[in-house]
Amino acid sequence: MKIALIGYGKMGKMIESIALDRNHEIVLVIDQANAQDLTIENLQKADVAIEFSTPQTVLQNLETAIKAKVPLIVGTTGWYGHLQEVKDNCISTGSTVMYGSNFSVGVNIFFQINQQVAKMMNKFSDQYDVGMEEIHHIHKLDSPSGTAITIAEDIIHEFDHKNEWVDVKSDDPVTNHKPEHLIIESYREGEVPGTHAVIYDSDVDRIELKHIAHGRQGFALGAVIAAEWLKDKSGFYSVKEMYDFKA
Numbered sequence: 001m002k003i004a005l006i007g008y009g010k011m012g013k014m015i016e017s018i019a020l021d022r023n024h025e026i027v028l029v030i031d032q033a034n035a036q037d038l039t040i041e042n043l044q045k046a047d048v049a050i051e052f053s054t055p056q057t058v059l060q061n062l063e064t065a066i067k068a069k070v071p072l073i074v075g076t077t078g079w080y081g082h083l084q085e086v087k088d089n090c091i092s093t094g095s096t097v098m099y100g101s102n103f104s105v106g107v108n109i110f111f112q113i114n115q116q117v118a119k120m121m122n123k124f125s126d127q128y129d130v131g132m133e134e135i136h137h138i139h140k141l142d143s144p145s146g147t148a149i150t151i152a153e154d155i156i157h158e159f160d161h162k163n164e165w166v167d168v169k170s171d172d173p174v175t176n177h178k179p180e181h182l183i184i185e186s187y188r189e190g191e192v193p194g195t196h197a198v199i200y201d202s203d204v205d206r207i208e209l210k211h212i213a214h215g216r217q218g219f220a221l222g223a224v225i226a227a228e229w230l231k232d233k234s235g236f237y238s239v240k241e242m243y244d245f246k247a
């Protein structure tokens with residue numbers, strides 16, 4: 001499979017290495033320095049494009065890839081306020097896009113567990129409050145993480161007492177906390193690849209669900225597997241549609 005890499009930072013480089021190991025070919029690499037080379041003509045040399053750039057550049061890159069009609073995997077986070085317009089653009093032009101806040105199999109299992117537990121805990125919401133924590137490296141540009149947003153939205157969908165997530169930076173005091181707010185505490189520490197926790201707390205006990213990434217390999221492998229899955233499809237997909245955990 002011929003792959004175009006859009007964004008050649010920590011993730012782009014790891015995706016390149018995994019893609020080559022799986023006998024794919026990298027036919028285009030776009031970074032800030034050669035961003036002008038992201039043209040429809042260049043993109044059409046690839047079977048699939050994989051985008052891990054920045055929250056500031058992703059929308060422009062998405063638009064170009066949609067015009068080129070090259071199936072696109074989008075791993076970049078921090079743009080989900082524009083999700084519906086990107087989806088409409090993709091569908092109306094007959095293009096192919098898969099987005100995901102996290103491509104690793106472990107986090108996608110965690111997403112499923114989180115939904116099941118939230119459904120169970122909703123029956124005991126008079127006793128338990130729910131909160132979240134996410135920890136990432138100090139270079140991360142967005143907060144809360146895309147993964148934390150996915151987890152929070154899944155909880156809000158199941159847990160009647162929460163209707164909105166609120167990001168709290170670790171160095172800010174938690175103010176104006178309303179009971180219907182799901183607080184996400186975001187920590188930025190050293191080179192942490194990505195840790196997410198959901199905490200249910202009552203007067204008598206505490207239940208914690210936690211996913212700790214040991215590195216970026218799981219995210220990168222998931223993105224390459226997603227590209228293999230998406231190559232011959234058309235439409236707009238979430239990574240959750242690729243992982244099928246039903247027995």
Ligand SMILES: NC(=O)C1=CN([C@@H]2O[C@H](COP(=O)(O)OP(=O)(O)OC[C@H]3O[C@@H](n4cnc5c(N)ncnc54)[C@H](OP(=O)(O)O)[C@@H]3O)[C@@H](O)[C@H]2O)C=CC1
Pocket residue numbers: 006007008009010011012030031032033035052053054055057061074075076077078100101102103104219220
């Ligand atoms: N969905 C998932 O599974 C995962 C998602 N992510 C997300 O992926 C994104 C990238 O993460 P990461 O690789 O760690 O970040 P990096 O900062 O290491 O890499 C981003 C790269 O994008 C480049 N860039 C800047 N402008 C453009 C442009 N116009 N077109 C193409 N590339 C450009 C940057 O170049 P320069 O350095 O020159 O500015 C940099 O090399 C983040 O949003 C992160 O949250 C991360 C891990 C997993």
Ligand SMILES: O=C(O)C1=N[C@H](C(=O)O)C[C@H](O)C1
Pocket residue numbers: 077101102136140141144145146147148193194195219
């Ligand atoms: O920026 C990162 O590093 C990561 N970003 C993604 C996110 O925002 O959820 C996925 C992973 O947590 C690493």
